[in-house]
Each structure stands twice: as structure tokens, then as C-alpha cells.
Amino acid sequence: MYGFLKKTSHKASADMEDAKEKIKELVERFYLNLDAYKKGSYNETQLRREFIDPFFEALGWDVQNKQGFAEQYKEVVHEDSIKVGISLKAPDYSFRIGGQRKFFLETKKPAINIKEDTSPAYQLRRYAWSAKLPLSILTDFEEFAVYDCRIKPMPSDKVSTGRIAYYTYEQYIGKFDEIYDRFSKEAVLKGSFDRYIETTKGMRGTAEVDKEFLREIGSWRDALAKNLALRNPRLTVDELNFAVQQTIDRIIFLRICEDRGIESYGRLQALLNGTNTYRRLFEQFYQADAKYNSGLFDFTLDKLTPVLSTDDKILKDIIESLYYPNSPYEFSVLGAEILGNVYEQFLGKVIRLTAGHAAKVEEKPEVKKAGGVYYTPSYIVRYIVENTVGKLLECKTPKQAEKLRILDPACGSGSFLIGAYQYLLDWHTRWYNENNPEKHATGKKPAVYRSRAGWQLTTTEKKRILLNNIYGVDIDRQAVEVTKLSLLLKVLEGENEETIGKTLALFRERALPDLKDNIKCGNSLIGPDFYDSISPTLPFSPSLDGRGKTTSPLAPDRFNRGLAGKGTIISSPSPSTGEGWGGGEMDMDRRINVFDWNDDEKGFGRIMKEGGFDCVIGNPPYVKIQVMQESQPVAVEELRRKYKSAQSGNYDIYIVFIEKGLNLLRKEGLLGFICPHKFFNQKYGQNLRNIISEGKNIFRIVHFSDIQIFNNATTYTCLLFLRKSKSEYFEAIKLSSIDYKPEYLGSVHFEKFPISAWHQKEWNIQSQSHSAILDKLLKFPSLESITTNIFQGPKAGADNVFILTLKNYKKKTSVLYSASLGEEVELENSILAKYIKGKFIKKYYLDYSAQEYAIFPYDKIGQLYSEDQLQKQFPLTYEYLSDPCNKKILLSREEGRFKNSFWQYSRPQNMKILFNEKILTPFNAFKNSFAYDNNRDFLFSAGVSGAYGVLLKPDINITYKFLLCILNSNVVKFFIQNTSTCLRGGFYSYENKYIKNIPIPFIDLNKSSKKALHDKTVSLVDNMLELNKKLPNAKTPHEKELIERQIKITDNQIDRLVYELYGLTEEEIGIVEYGNK
Structure with missing residues (x-):
């Protein structure tokens, strides 16, 4: 594929x-x-x-x-x-x-x-x-x-x-x-x-510009926040965040304008001489307002920052760091995309006020929990824009293009809107160049002018395009301001003092647009009808903030920027101390921050009355419902009430954004998101899959399998393209991490699929040839139909206490190393069980080199030993478990739930069948790795590091060894790779919901030909088991190589027999083997 x-x-x-x-x-x-x-x-x-x-x-x-x-x-x-x-x-x-x-x-x-x-x-x-x-x-x-x-x-x-x-x-x-x-x-x-x-990579001293600039502006924020809080003791935390952000944005904007030749070089630097630096800085801000009219310098709305006080040294240190020789930055080439990356990370932290009104900058809790903020790579932005905005612009003129409305409903620092705007600028430039540019260079508001570099868009035309076409919403007000700043800087790319001056002189226009009607702050998912649906049973206890205003902790905060891809999450501040982002000083309106799409002034009412947006693009936030439930139960209830996609399972908020994005589209509109592909197969995605399948909305999918698109984040993503109108077919591709390179993305070959094939089912992207083979395999009985149990082992809940490493095995006792105590201990053998993690379960054998044992405080039928039994029969083990350090760990599990039996497992499941004859498989594996526990002595646990056990029905006409060869075959590997979830590093999930569907060929042992085939297969398995026993004991490289070669030959022989059992043709065998590479 x-x-x-x-x-x-x-x-x-x-x-x-x-x-x-x-x-x-x-x-x-x-x-x-x-x-x-x-x-x-x-x-x-x-x-x-x-x-x-x-x-x-x-x-x-x-x-x-x-x-x-x-x-x-x-x-x-x-x-x-x-x-x-x-x-x-x-x-x-x-x-x-x-x-x-x-x-x-x-x-x-x-x-x-x-x-x-x-x-x-x-x-x-x-x-x-x-x-x-x-x-x-x-x-x-x-x-x-x-x-x-x-x-x-x-x-x-x-x-x-x-x-x-x-x-x-x-x-x-x-x-x-x-x-x-x-x-x-x-x-x-x-x-x-x-x-x-x-x-040439990896030399000492390498440092990426975005990381360095982030560190730089982070230090400005620290210094400004502390000084503003000190000099302005009546500032609220919300006002402080606003003032710091606006001051930094304005300084960066003017400094970039200097290096681009739009402002006189050194104007800010001149502030280093003399006193009253803040007042003199504002003189430049007022001049910028007259020149640019961008909203960034609008002091009719911002009445706060002009009246604040700050020390000269703070501002002078910031300004000095922006000029040679102290600055390594060349702002003339520092692109809006790089700034966007910097600001995406910057928005992951927030200023808080202590009870003593001291400012401190902290990582947002939700960002910390997610492991950081992750920025969408520019090549992904370009691809999504090209395949949405680009398609909508085909065969259009600038006059027709001005009607296109492009939206990012969770715009963050604006990366997708910058990408869309750049695409529009390039498209208009190309169109004018190809369609008599002289004609469009005249009139009251010419679209182009001739420069030394050729025909270019006028500032007026760039403003017109931005105001007509680009729209965004974000719940974080700071993110909204950053998006505006990034777009304004994009308008000014390629401009200089001369071209800006012409705009002012000839057209009596100020250089930049005001984006207040295009980029808005609000909660894209929750509208004003939220207030009609508030349950009277939910907590509501008004409290007073520090200024005597009534607040309510009903909705404990608002969505904040911060997860993989620029995710949004709902977080909870301290409601009364001002310790949160807004804290108790934010009333319910501001914390939930409802957004009315249909309001002409506060929303996008005119666009919605015309049918909606032509294009919705972006990277919606990835936030699990469990995280939201902890801090924002009101919002969770509202989403479940309002969105069908939120009504099944433990959903992730990105699926709600997909449903909302689809609803915001007008007829023939296009949606392009990068989002996790987990909803393709997970239960929580069922309702969203139904919505999309029934609407026949899919038109393209790029499935990244285990390829990691975001740096430093493990997220399994896809590019999802939807069309509001119905389609009978869509195109898709599933990429492989083996060959994938970002530069190849634009030249992949897609395969066409009928949408009817995906109607309300789990979504799996398979080529038609793969689908035909899977259909053939699924006619065989499933693994579930021939087993009594496909089960997980118990979960001890304190592995560092219960799992120990063998040091010296003796007849009745053994010496083992305890991780919890950091020392060796002696325990009774009769209470120990061999313990194996999933990663040590290999194809055809169990690798017990780790020599780990688990304390198993249960009898043969799975009953927990009483404390008296434990003391009398296993005194050494009882003493070990009762050690103050261990007992503290054991009692702390699940908030003291096991105080009356601290020695028990936290989840003692399937205890009666743990030591039966069985086949084991790891929870996750790179390839099918089923092993036979015929000695019935291995304990394994639950969870992703654990395993599953498979028990055959006693009356089934299949032996464990025969089943083992089927499960380890190429055919089953092909089946899992086409039906299971792909994880990072090329691993696949082998959990119950996937392996239970493995097709098992029925074999009639009453027929001599079939029995002969069965016996030959089992004989080869015996050989394979014996070879895998010999391999670890090989004494020379030559002997090891010889055994490995025999294993490979035997494996191939088994596969040929299994192909025959499934009745695959040579062509189908070729597809299976190629698909497994």
C-alpha cells in the first residue's frame, strides 16, 4: 500500500x-x-x-x-x-x-x-x-x-x-x-x-533558534511579571498576564519591523539612554498605532498597560538583549512559522500570584501532565492546506476566492492560519502574474506593483486577503493575541519603509488590518445554551475574590493550551487565592468562555447565515475525558449532552472537534485535521465513525501507523480529510515507518475505497488485495470460538515489593534481591512463582534470563492466605512483607483499600486458571510471539508490560502445539498487522479484542490426509521448540549460526503448511509475505 x-x-x-x-x-x-x-x-x-x-x-x-x-x-x-x-x-x-x-x-x-x-x-x-x-x-x-x-x-x-x-x-x-x-x-x-x-549533526554547541528564543522571552516574562506585580500591587493575575504578554508582543513586533527595514533601525535601542523608559516606550507604541492600526496597539480598548509602572532596568535589559552584540538573532529572516513554534511553547506556562502578590511563572498543570507542548511540523501544515484550501481555489479567480472562509477552531499560536494565509498570498501572486499583471496594478487600490524582484502583492491586497479569508477561534486569550501577531508579521514580510509609506500616503490607509473580527477568543465547543442546561445538582458555591466580586467555582477554569500538537485542556485553578490562571477572579462566564457562532458581533453570525465555512483546518487538542472529568465535570456533562461523538466510552476531546468542525462546514466545504487515528478502532470512536460513515464525508486519509510526527511525543496520528457533501468513494494510504520520509508525503500513491465498506465498522485501511484475503480468512472459526479463556494475569499493584530477582536458589528457600528495600532477602520457595514480563515472551519460547520471581500469597485454587497462614507457613515472607518500608508501600495502594489484608494483590484476577497449560502472548509485540507454557509454572501480569494467556476448550479437536504453529505463522502476522492497532516502533497490540478474532483453520483428524498434515505440523513445532531450547546454550558463533539457520528453515516449512491449511493461492501467499515486510 x-x-x-x-x-x-x-x-x-x-x-x-x-x-x-x-x-x-x-x-x-x-x-x-x-x-x-x-x-x-x-x-x-x-x-x-x-x-x-x-x-x-x-x-x-x-x-x-x-x-x-x-x-x-x-x-x-x-x-x-x-x-x-x-x-x-x-x-x-x-x-x-x-x-x-x-x-x-x-x-x-x-x-x-x-x-x-x-x-x-x-x-x-x-x-x-x-x-x-x-x-x-x-x-x-x-x-x-x-x-x-x-x-x-x-x-x-x-x-x-x-x-x-x-x-x-x-x-x-x-x-x-x-x-x-x-x-x-x-x-x-x-x-x-x-x-x-x-x-555533520551532533557537534558541540548546537542550539535551535526557536529553543533559544523561547528561553530568551521566557526570561523576559519572568522579569516583567515580578516587577509589574511589585510596582503595581492592585494588579489581578488576569491583568498581569495580559500586561506582560502585550508588552512582549509589542516589543518583538517593533524589533522585527526594524530588521525588515519597516522601522528605522535602532529606535528601540535609543531607549537605553535616559530614564522613564516605560513612558518613552509607550510613545513608540502610540506612533505604531497611528502607523499600523493593527489592534496590537489599540489603546482605546487597552486602558491598563499605559498606566502601569515598571523599573527602567527591566525594560533596558530586554531591549539590550535584542541588539548586536548581545543578540544572536537576525530578525529579518526569523519567519512567522518559527515564532509560532516559540509561542506555542511559551503559552504552555502561565503567571500566577502568590498570597503575597508575588509573581511566579509555572508550567500549566495540564501541560506538565502531557509532557510538554508539541508544535505541528510545517510540512504537515503545508500538506493539509494544499489539500483543502488548494482544492477550493482550483479554477477560481481572485474575485471568487474572496468568498472563501477558512477557519481553525483551535488555532493556538496560528500555525495553520499562517500556512493558509501564505498559500493564499502565493496563489494570488501567481494568478496576477499569469493574468496581465499591468491591468491589476492600476486603479484606486491596485492588487500588485512591480519591484526589482517582479510583480508583488501590495500591502492593501495582502490586507484584503487576510480579512476576507482567514478566521480563527481559541479559548486562550493569549493564544488569540499571538495568532494575530503572527498574521500581522506575515502581512509585513517583504515590506519595507518605502512600501509602507506609499500605502499611508496614497491610500490614506494604515499599514495593517485590525483582526478583532477574524480571530476571536472563546470555547469552540460550548455555546450560550450551556446556561440553559446547567444541572441543579452540580456544585455551585459563590465566593468573593480579592476585590469583593462574586465568583463561582462551578466551572473550575477554562480550556488552556498545552497538549500534543497544541492541544487544549480544561484545568482547575485555586478558586479563591488567585493562584490559578484567572483563579477565583474569573467569573463563570470567563472561565467557561462560551462562544456563540451565530452572533453577528461576538461570533461569526454572517458566515453561519451564509451556510458556514468553506474550509476547517487545524490540529484539534488531544485530551482524555478522564483528565477533563477531574477538573471540569460541568464541561464534560455539556459535551455529552450536546455532541453525539461524546456519548460513547471514554472519549478524547479531539473527536468532538471533528464533529464540530464538520457541522461548521457549508455544503461542499472541506475539513483537514491532523489527529490521532485511535478513534478508527476504539469503542469511544463508534459514534463519530457512524456520523462520518452515514454522512459519507470521508474524501482522504493518510494513516501514519507508528510514525511519530511530533517531536518528543508518542502520538499515533493520521491526516483526516472530510467533505460536507456525500461521496461514494475515498482515497487512503497507510504509511510505513521503514520507508517514510517527510519529503515523500506529497508524492504518495493512494488507493480508492468505497465508503460503504466502512459503514459503522471499525476502520482499517487495507488495499483491495489485502481486504480480499482478510475476507477469506474471516470465514474460518475465530480463536475466541475454540477457547475457554483469553485472559490476563493479576496485578500486584506494588511490583517493587512483590517481584524479586533470584540470586541464589536453595532447596527450601532462595535468596532474592528486593527493589523496594534495596537489599537481598531470603524467602520460602513454596510461596514463589516464576514471573515473566511480556517482553520476555518470544516466538516459540519463554526467555527466563531475567530470573524474576513473584511472591504469590494465594493457594492452589486462588484463595488468599490468611495472615495466620502466612505467619505460620511462610514466616520469612511474612516478615519481609511486614517490613515497615514494604508495609507502607502496600498500605498506600488505592488509598488504603487493603489495610485489612495488606499482603494481597490489588487486582487478583483469573487466579484459578493462572497455572493451567496455556499459550502466552505479550500485550504488545513487533511480530507474533506466542509461546507454550506446558510446565504450567509461569505467572504473568496484566497491563501493557504484561501478557495474555490462551486456554483451549477441553473438547476441541486441536492441540496446543498445533495452535501454536498457527498463531506464530505469517498468516496470523498478516492478519494482526491489518486489524490491530499499530504502536510506536512498529509494535502491534495483541490484546484480547484483536487476537480473539484470529481465524483458526479447522482440521478434521478423522481424515487421514488431514491427520497427516496435522502430525507433520506438530512434528515441526516439536523441532522448533527443541531448537529454541538449544540456541541459548550454543557455545560458539558457528553453532549459534547453524541453529538460527535451522530455526529459519523450520519456520518457513511451518508457514508453507499453514498456507495450505488456509487454502491460499500462490498469488495470495505473495501478498501475505510482501505485506509482512
Whole structure:
């Protein structure tokens, strides 16, 4: 099911030879005139035109844009340099593939010694590090230096810091293959450039710009919060969070504008001289309001921040850190996407106030519980946007496109809205370039103007597109402000003081739009009808906040940003001390933060009256209902009341967002989410599956199996694309972690499926050939039908006490190591049972190398020993369990539930059948790993680290050994991989709900031919069991290799017999074996 279109070049060698000849000519010319070139009068412009441009043209790059691409698709962008003092504020060249930067190239005239001069290297590294480009190049043609730009640049760095390759022009021919294989266009397209990046990874000092900038603004938040709380003692926690966020946002905005040439460089820096820094900073804010009108500087609404007090030193430290030499950041190339990543993490923390009105910054509890905040990778955003917004723009004009309404209902820091807006800007630029641009460059509000780089959108047109097309909602007010900031910075990309000035002068318009009607704060899932449904039985006890206002802890907080993918969660603050985000100072309205989609002013009433949104995109929050129930039972009840998807099982909130997103679409509208694919198979997803199947809404699915899309998070995701209108077919693909690379995502081969095949069932993506085989297999009896039990073992609840490691086995007692006491103890053998974890259950054998034993305080029929029995029959064990340290652990389980029998297991299940003859399988496994416990002496536990036992019916005409070979066969592996849940690392779940459906071929032992087949199979299993016993005892590598080869041969023989039992054809066998790779 997994296939990619791979680019190949049939004339690569010819191209290389041609390139080599061209570069040889350049080298010879440079050598002949070296003295003239090294004179100071020979400048960079001449060098670029005569040597650098032809050098990279020889490497296959369209340096002069001879193909006539629009600005956003040019392979090589000659950056417009912005003069600031004696330095230039942009790299000379940006090399791109598909509009995405790959590396910068900075040129210097040959008179400069690149190998020894630190300034050019530091300048290049600042550019590339800020743009998050791993490698970039510095050259004067005489020298060619390659720098690893993942290392944070510091003014004190040596010129050699980060330099990973250095060539002189005399080496260009001798080292040509090396240069071509790394920096030619062909090398980048084939992945050689990316592989080169990987081989240079891991150097000391590497630090990603987003992580560093996050640390930087985090320190600003700490300092500002503490000082504002100190100097303004009447500030509430809500006001403090607002003031800190707005101040940081405004400073960052103006500093970025400086580096982009929109503001005069050094305006903020001038505040370092003199006193009253906060007042003088606000003078710049007021000027910015007059110039930009963005809402960011709207002081008719914000009456708080202008009247606050703060110490000069706090602001001066922040401003000083934004300028050379203290700042490693080059804000002219710091993209909105990088800022979005930074802010997504930034929003994971919140300022709280102590009882003494001291500010402290803490990680939100829900973020801590989730292990952090995870940002959607940009290539995922691009793919979703291209396959939703892109499809809706097909065959349209700008006039028609202005009617498109694009929404992210949980927008976070705005990554999806930024991606959608960028796509719209690129699409409009391309359309105008291809449709008589001169015509659209005239009139009162021209859409384009001609620059040195070609036809570009005017600021007015960019504003129009943003206001017409982009909409977002988030429950976190800070997230809403960040989204607005990111979008405004995107409007200003490519602008400078001259173009902004023209907008002001010619059209009497201020430079930026006010996004208050586009990006709104509210709870996307809960509307004003929430108040009509409040149950009188729910707790309601009004209390007074610190200012004498009545508050209610009815809804203990609001959704806050913070989980995998930028998830939202409902968290609980302290209702009366102000210790929470808003705490007791937030009334019920603000904590639940209901959002009325149909309200013309506060919601999107006009859009909803017109039928809804054309496109809903994003990464909805991933939050389990159990987490929500702890802190927000009111919201949980409301979701269950309002949404069908929330009415089955222990759901995750992302499924409610999918249902809501579908409801917000107008006819023919499209939805594109990245979300977990667990709802495909889990019980809680049944209602959502029904909604989508009955509505015939699916049009595409990209299933990532066990591929981990988010860094540092274990989340099993898919890309889900829905259409509001009905479809009879959809396309889907299930990707494999073995071959997957992000750059291949756009060229995968999809298979077409009828939607009727998924009607109300669990959803499993299988090719038609796989489905046909599965249909054939499912005609056989299931494992469940031939067994009495498929069961899990008990759960002790204190493994560090009950599970011990054998040190010395004696006749009546054994010496074992106790993890709880950190020492060896002696216990009676008769109360010990061999204990095996799931990971030690292997294919055909049990690996008991861990030598673990469990204390089993139960008799042969599973009855718990009394305390008197334990004391008399097992005094050593009783003494061990009664040790104060152990007893404390045992009594603390489940809040003291076992105080009258502290020695018992917390979940003593299936005790009577634990030691029966059985087959064992781990809970999770990379491949089917069934083993035979014929000695009936292994204890195993419940849970993901445990196992399942399989007991055959006593009257069934199948032996355990025969069943064992079926369960370990290729056929069963194929079945599980197509019906079970795929987990990280390529593991699959072998829990009961999946293995109970395994088809088992019935064999009639009364027929001689069938009995012969059965006996041959069992004989091979006996051989396999014997070989696996011998393998650990092999004394030489040769002996081990010989046994392993025999195991493989025997395994293949068993598979051939099993194929025959299932009646598979050679073609079907080929599909099974290929599908198992």
C-alpha cells in the first residue's frame, strides 16, 4: 500500500561533466586575473555577476529565473539588502526548492580574507541560525566555506566555529564530485544535501533558534511579571498576564519591523539612554498605532498597560538583549512559522500570584501532565492546506476566492492560519502574474506593483486577503493575541519603509488590518445554551475574590493550551487565592468562555447565515475525558449532552472537534485535521465513525501507523480529510515507518475505497488485495470460538515489593534481591512463582534470563492466605512483607483499600486458571510471539508490560502445539498487522479484542490426509521448540549460526503448511509475505 514517486535523472553524468567544464573555465579565468580581483575596487556585485552566478548555474540552479517563475517559486532569490549602519541586513542569495529555503549563500569580494576574518562568518551564521537553516555557504570565489549553522552564533566565536568544509578555488576541480554531490540542485532534489546535513549533526554547541528564543522571552516574562506585580500591587493575575504578554508582543513586533527595514533601525535601542523608559516606550507604541492600526496597539480598548509602572532596568535589559552584540538573532529572516513554534511553547506556562502578590511563572498543570507542548511540523501544515484550501481555489479567480472562509477552531499560536494565509498570498501572486499583471496594478487600490524582484502583492491586497479569508477561534486569550501577531508579521514580510509609506500616503490607509473580527477568543465547543442546561445538582458555591466580586467555582477554569500538537485542556485553578490562571477572579462566564457562532458581533453570525465555512483546518487538542472529568465535570456533562461523538466510552476531546468542525462546514466545504487515528478502532470512536460513515464525508486519509510526527511525543496520528457533501468513494494510504520520509508525503500513491465498506465498522485501511484475503480468512472459526479463556494475569499493584530477582536458589528457600528495600532477602520457595514480563515472551519460547520471581500469597485454587497462614507457613515472607518500608508501600495502594489484608494483590484476577497449560502472548509485540507454557509454572501480569494467556476448550479437536504453529505463522502476522492497532516502533497490540478474532483453520483428524498434515505440523513445532531450547546454550558463533539457520528453515516449512491449511493461492501467499515486510 505504500508507494512513492521518486525523481530520477537519466542524464546525470552528462550534466556533471558539463558543469565541471564550466567551473573549470571560471577557475582558469579567476587564476589569470587574480591580482586584479583582489584589489579593493573589485566589488561584490561584479563578483556575483562574473563568477558566483555562473558557478551555481553550472550546478543546475536557475540563478537568473530564466524559467520565469513567480517570486514565491524562484529557485534562487537575490535578497534585497537593507542598509543598517555599515552592515547589510539580508543574505545575498537564498536557494530554494518548491519555495522552501534550503541554504543561504553570502558573498564577499576577494579582497576579504574569508578564512581569517570573523565578521563575515558570524554574519552568515546569524542569518542561517535565525532562519533555522542547518548549513549555509560563505564565498568570495577564491575561498568557499561551509558552515554548520545549528551552532548558536556568539560574537566571541572563532572564525572556524561551525566551519565544516573549506575549499580554495584551486580545489574546485579536484573536489568537484564532493561539491556537486552536496550543493547542486540535483543533489538537493535527491536528498544528498539532507544526508550531508545528517552526517555533520551532533557537534558541540548546537542550539535551535526557536529553543533559544523561547528561553530568551521566557526570561523576559519572568522579569516583567515580578516587577509589574511589585510596582503595581492592585494588579489581578488576569491583568498581569495580559500586561506582560502585550508588552512582549509589542516589543518583538517593533524589533522585527526594524530588521525588515519597516522601522528605522535602532529606535528601540535609543531607549537605553535616559530614564522613564516605560513612558518613552509607550510613545513608540502610540506612533505604531497611528502607523499600523493593527489592534496590537489599540489603546482605546487597552486602558491598563499605559498606566502601569515598571523599573527602567527591566525594560533596558530586554531591549539590550535584542541588539548586536548581545543578540544572536537576525530578525529579518526569523519567519512567522518559527515564532509560532516559540509561542506555542511559551503559552504552555502561565503567571500566577502568590498570597503575597508575588509573581511566579509555572508550567500549566495540564501541560506538565502531557509532557510538554508539541508544535505541528510545517510540512504537515503545508500538506493539509494544499489539500483543502488548494482544492477550493482550483479554477477560481481572485474575485471568487474572496468568498472563501477558512477557519481553525483551535488555532493556538496560528500555525495553520499562517500556512493558509501564505498559500493564499502565493496563489494570488501567481494568478496576477499569469493574468496581465499591468491591468491589476492600476486603479484606486491596485492588487500588485512591480519591484526589482517582479510583480508583488501590495500591502492593501495582502490586507484584503487576510480579512476576507482567514478566521480563527481559541479559548486562550493569549493564544488569540499571538495568532494575530503572527498574521500581522506575515502581512509585513517583504515590506519595507518605502512600501509602507506609499500605502499611508496614497491610500490614506494604515499599514495593517485590525483582526478583532477574524480571530476571536472563546470555547469552540460550548455555546450560550450551556446556561440553559446547567444541572441543579452540580456544585455551585459563590465566593468573593480579592476585590469583593462574586465568583463561582462551578466551572473550575477554562480550556488552556498545552497538549500534543497544541492541544487544549480544561484545568482547575485555586478558586479563591488567585493562584490559578484567572483563579477565583474569573467569573463563570470567563472561565467557561462560551462562544456563540451565530452572533453577528461576538461570533461569526454572517458566515453561519451564509451556510458556514468553506474550509476547517487545524490540529484539534488531544485530551482524555478522564483528565477533563477531574477538573471540569460541568464541561464534560455539556459535551455529552450536546455532541453525539461524546456519548460513547471514554472519549478524547479531539473527536468532538471533528464533529464540530464538520457541522461548521457549508455544503461542499472541506475539513483537514491532523489527529490521532485511535478513534478508527476504539469503542469511544463508534459514534463519530457512524456520523462520518452515514454522512459519507470521508474524501482522504493518510494513516501514519507508528510514525511519530511530533517531536518528543508518542502520538499515533493520521491526516483526516472530510467533505460536507456525500461521496461514494475515498482515497487512503497507510504509511510505513521503514520507508517514510517527510519529503515523500506529497508524492504518495493512494488507493480508492468505497465508503460503504466502512459503514459503522471499525476502520482499517487495507488495499483491495489485502481486504480480499482478510475476507477469506474471516470465514474460518475465530480463536475466541475454540477457547475457554483469553485472559490476563493479576496485578500486584506494588511490583517493587512483590517481584524479586533470584540470586541464589536453595532447596527450601532462595535468596532474592528486593527493589523496594534495596537489599537481598531470603524467602520460602513454596510461596514463589516464576514471573515473566511480556517482553520476555518470544516466538516459540519463554526467555527466563531475567530470573524474576513473584511472591504469590494465594493457594492452589486462588484463595488468599490468611495472615495466620502466612505467619505460620511462610514466616520469612511474612516478615519481609511486614517490613515497615514494604508495609507502607502496600498500605498506600488505592488509598488504603487493603489495610485489612495488606499482603494481597490489588487486582487478583483469573487466579484459578493462572497455572493451567496455556499459550502466552505479550500485550504488545513487533511480530507474533506466542509461546507454550506446558510446565504450567509461569505467572504473568496484566497491563501493557504484561501478557495474555490462551486456554483451549477441553473438547476441541486441536492441540496446543498445533495452535501454536498457527498463531506464530505469517498468516496470523498478516492478519494482526491489518486489524490491530499499530504502536510506536512498529509494535502491534495483541490484546484480547484483536487476537480473539484470529481465524483458526479447522482440521478434521478423522481424515487421514488431514491427520497427516496435522502430525507433520506438530512434528515441526516439536523441532522448533527443541531448537529454541538449544540456541541459548550454543557455545560458539558457528553453532549459534547453524541453529538460527535451522530455526529459519523450520519456520518457513511451518508457514508453507499453514498456507495450505488456509487454502491460499500462490498469488495470495505473495501478498501475505510482501505485506509482512
